[in-house]
Amino acid sequence: xxxxxxxxxxxxxxxxxxxxxxxxxxxxxxxxxxxxxxxxxxxxxxxxxxxxxxxxxxxxxxxxxxxxxxxxxxxxxxxxxxxxxxxxxxxxxxxxxxxxxxxxxxxxxxxxxxxxxxxxxxxxxxxxxxxxxxxxxxxxxxxxxxxxxxxxxxxxxxxxxxxxxxxxxxxxxxxxxxxxxxxxxxxxxxxxxxxxxxxxxxxxxxxxxxxxxxxxxxxxxxxxxxxxxxxxxxxxxxxxxxxxxxxxxxxxxxxxxxxxxxxxxxxxxxxxxxxxxxxxxxxxxxxxxxxxxxxxxxxxxxxxxxxxxxxxxxxxxxxxxxxxxxxxxxxxxxxxxxxxxxxxxxxxxxxxxxxxxxxxxxxxxxxxxxxxxxxxxxxxxxxxxxxxxxxxxxxxxxxxxxxxxxxxxxxxxxxxxxxxxxxxxxxxxxxx
Ligand code: NI
Numbered sequence: 181x182x183x184x185x186x187x188x189x190x191x192x193x194x195x196x197x198x199x200x201x202x203x204x205x206x207x208x209x210x211x212x213x214x215x216x217x218x219x220x221x222x223x224x225x226x227x228x229x230x231x232x233x234x235x236x237x238x239x240x241x242x243x244x245x246x247x248x249x250x251x252x253x254x255x256x257x258x259x260x261x262x263x264x265x266x267x268x269x270x271x272x273x274x275x276x277x278x279x280x281x282x283x284x285x286x287x288x289x290x291x292x293x294x295x296x297x298x299x300x301x302x303x304x305x306x307x308x309x310x311x312x313x314x315x316x317x318x319x320x321x322x323x324x325x326x327x328x329x330x331x332x333x334x335x336x337x338x339x340x341x342x343x344x345x346x347x348x349x350x351x352x353x354x355x356x357x358x359x360x361x362x363x364x365x366x367x368x369x370x371x372x373x374x375x376x377x378x379x380x381x382x383x384x385x386x387x388x389x390x391x392x393x394x395x396x397x398x399x400x401x402x403x404x405x406x407x408x409x410x411x412x413x414x415x416x417x418x419x420x421x422x423x424x425x426x427x428x429x430x431x432x433x434x435x436x437x438x439x440x441x442x443x444x445x446x447x448x449x450x451x452x453x454x455x456x457x458x459x460x461x462x463x464x465x466x467x468x469x470x471x472x473x474x475x476x477x478x479x480x481x482x483x484x485x486x487x488x489x490x491x492x493x494x495x496x497x498x499x500x501x502x503x504x505x506x507x508x509x510x511x512x513x514x515x516x517x518x519x520x521x522x523x524x525x526x527x528x529x530x531x532x533x534x535x536x537x538x539x540x541x542x543x544x545x546x547x548x549x550x551x552x553x554x555x556x557x558x559x560x561x562x563x564x565x566x567x568x569x570x571x572x573x574x575x576x577x578x579x580x581x582x583x584x585x586x587x588x589x590x591x592x593x594x595x596x597x598x599x600x601x602x603x604x605x606x607x608x609x610x611x612x
Contacts, residue, residue, distance in 0.1 A: 181578070182216070186226020186542075187556070189233060189517075191531045193510040195556055201231065203538040206351075206575040211534055224571075228546060230556060232513070233530050234293030234539040234572060235486035236520025238445035239386075239424035239474025241299045242283040242308075243276035246601050247479035256392055256454045264479060270607040276301035278596040280308035283484060285590055288314060288580040290485045290566025291541030293573075296422055296445065296474065296524055298359045298386050300335070302342045310350050313579040313587045315539070317422075317524045318342070319359025319386040324370035330377065333370070343381060353575065355384070355524065360416065362388040363399050363407040368414065375415035384525055385416055389423035392456045396428045408433035417442055422523050424474055425450075426464070427457040434467045443470045443523030446515075448492035449483075450476035462497045462506045472520040473512070485566035486516050494561060509561035542571035 183201040188211075190196045202210030202220040210216045251263030271279075276299075287295060294315035297305060302320045309316045320339040322330075330336050339358055347356045358378045360366055366374075378385050390396055390407050399407045408429065411417060417440035424445045426437070437444065446459045464471050473493055475484045490512040497507045521530025521539075529537040545553065549563040560568070572580040579586050 181573070181576070182220035182223045183226050183231060184223050186224075186229055186231050188231040188532050189513065189557075191518075191533050193514050195230065201532070203540075203573070203576045206538055206577075208532060208534055208536050208538050211532075224542075226542070228544070229570070230543045230545060230560065231532065232291065232541045232543060232560075233517040233521075233532055233536075234541045234574070235291050235516045236472065236524060236530060237287060237292050237295040237475055237484065237486055238422060238443065238472035238520045238523055239447055239476055240283070240295045240297050240484070241477035241479075242295065242297050242305055243271065243279040243299055243301055244477030244479045245283045245286070245484075246271065246275060246279040246597065246604065247477070248482050250605070251479050254454075256456060257394070259454060259480070266608050266611070267604060270604045270611075271301070273301055273304045275600045275604065277304040277308055278593060278600060280305050281312060281588060281593045282597045283478070284308060284312040284314050285585060285588075285593055286484045288312070288572045288585065289569065290487065291543070291569040291572055292484070292486055293539040293541070294521070294524060294526070294529075296357070296386060296520075298361070300338070302338055306342070306346050306349070306354060309354055311588055313353070313574050313577060315353045315355075315524075315526070315574060317355040317357045317384065317386070318346075319357035321359045321361040322370075322374060323361045323365045324367050325365075327367050327369045330370050330373040336374075343383065347383075351575065357384040357386045357422075358419075359386040362391075362395070363410055364395050368403065368410070371411065371414040371416060375418060378419045379415070383419060385419050385421040387411065387416065387421065387423055389426050390428040390433070391425040391451070393428050406430060406433055408436050412436045412440065420523075420525060422472070424476070425456070425459065427451050427459045429460070429463075434463060434469065437464075438467045438469050441470070443472050443519065445472050445474040445523070446493060447474045447476040447489075448496050449489060450480040452492070452496075453480050453482075458496050458500050460497070460501075461493060462501065462503070465507070465511065470519050470522060471515050472523045473515045487561070487565050487568070490516050490561050509557045512561060513557065538573055538576040540571075540573040541569050543568050544570045
């Protein structure tokens with residue numbers, strides 16, 4: 181595809197006008213003002229549109245779209261125990277497959293090209309990633325409530341099987357991470373074994389970290405240190421790690437995350453909705469920590485729109501710190517694109533330059549909320565939403581454009597999810 185006459189976000193996170201941007205063999209192959217001699221195929225008119233690097237959703241639980249609207253207005257522990265766990269007990273593999281496809285449909289529609297996921301039903305998530313054309317780093321969440329040999333834990337066995345079968349699958353679109361669910365769902369001896377094996381496999385880790393005040397307090401009681409200090413003591417941060425939430429951190433915790441080059445996936449909507457608190461994003465930025473953005477699962481959000489997430493991510497620090505100058509539109513755009521790509525270990529992605537992967541989103545500037553075009557980036561972040569996305573491209577292939585999905589039947593996905601969710605809810609109620 182050859183984008184013609186289009187504004188794009190350059191690697192300095194500034195808008196720049198280009199006459200031509202050519203995409204070939206999955207990569208951005210040309211940026212310039214003279215018409216390229218090479219044939220790039222279809223020409224796309226970029227008038228009144230902006231080309232952005234596609235979004236990297238850095239923390240999600242994709243099959244949880246099945247739970248949209250099911251567990252509302254509850255704090256984390258009751259949300260989990262009274263609503264989420266009983267529902268999850270009744271999900272079967274094929275339900276997870278359709279739920280994940282619905283997640284991916286919403287993500288593609290909102291310009292997301294890749295997501296970092298943690299859940300079970302790994303085979304079904306992988307199948308949906310394969311089918312849809314999106315990119316994904318998936319980690320089978322490991323949970324351990326007793327000491328022992330990690331090799332005996334079912335979730336670990338599934339994680340190993342996924343690594344063996346799918347690491348780098350689908351031309352590298354699929355990556356398998358190792359995921360340790362959280363401090364409060366694991367024993368220290370298991371965390372230590374996890375770290376050793378992650379190092380031996382040379383893979384990325386994905387964890388929940390300091391989401392609630394309660395988690396921190398109880399970790400201090402159990403281990404005499406914060407969750408961050410504990411993960412570090414166990415060696416987990418010796419591999420590239422994505423730590424979701426990080427709402428309750430001390431300065432010492434931030435020192436550790438910086439020293440270990442951990443990627444923080446902040447999830448502002450989920451933290452607000454579950455009443456967990458507000459992540460001090462500016463304190464992370466001040467320390468030079470790489471911050472990325474995640475939606476978390478739909479059950480605590482309830483959407484997967486990264487533009488809405490960016491909006492919150494920029495506004496919450498301003499409001500809570502009484503400092504309107506902090507966390508700019510450029511900061512959050514970088515978090516949602518380049519930082520997310522780096523966090524996933526996709527070093528040639530997340531930016532628009534020659535040689536980078538062609539993972540792109542086109543935003544329309546036609547809406548009334550995009551006028552006047554005095555500051556287009558601020559319009560996109562503070563007035564825009566996923567509804568402004570008109571095209572999403574992954575590895576040079578258009579997977580979504582103008583309401584149409586190129587890789588699956590969206591009506592079938594909606595039908596299956598509706599039918600299957602009703603069945604699951606009936607099962608849950610009959611067991612209650
Ligand atoms: Ni989560």
